[in-house]
Amino acid sequence: MLRGAALILGLVATALFAQESTNDPDSFDIEPPLLIPNRDSEQQTKTAPSSARDVDLAKLEKEFERAKRNAAGVERLYKIGALSKLEAEQRTLRVVHLEFDLANARLVSAKEEMLEKEKQRSNSEVAKIDMAQAEMSLSLAIKAAHAATIKREQADISAAEANVHRQEKLLALGSARKSDVERAVQKLAQLRAPKN
DSSP: OHHHHHHHHHHHHHHHHHHHHHOOTTOOSSOOOOSSTTHHHHHHHHSOHHHHHHHHHHHHHHHHHHHHHHHHTHHHHHHHTSSOHHHHHHHHHHHHHHHHHHHHHHHHHHHHHHHHHHHHHHTTOSOHHHHHHHHHHHHHHHHHHHHHHHHHHHHHHHHHHHHHHHHHHHHHHTSSOHHHHHHHHHHHHHHHSOOO
């Protein structure tokens, strides 16, 4: 009886202490309005769209390199027990997805460059050598995007197959429901379905 009363008293004291800390006189429940309105929208209009594209491409490249470094020793970390198998699979899948995003961003960049060269060609401002280089970079970007797409589809299917096997094992152990297995099988079927 005494133990229960002490527990209730402790819970009440914790709740009151938590309320006291949120009633700080220097904190605001509502953010005050900006003194200079629309400052963010003015800065966005000043930046050129091509520089935003370059920054986005650079950001994707950095994320891709970071993901590759994180996935580099994933097998060793799994074997020593520092990572679960699921997390190891997710890290390698993230690398493939970022590679796909990067290839598509490079393809968009190459298309925009080609369109710019076409405009300059119509004004007779660009040489044939520059056009050939732009066409070559566009064709390489298209090939890289197709290869990344195929690699991503295969990685997604492999991950979905592993998830189905994992859910089946968990169901056999009693840790999963049939609906979990059915959902995993349905996702795998969607990934395997031919795309139009």
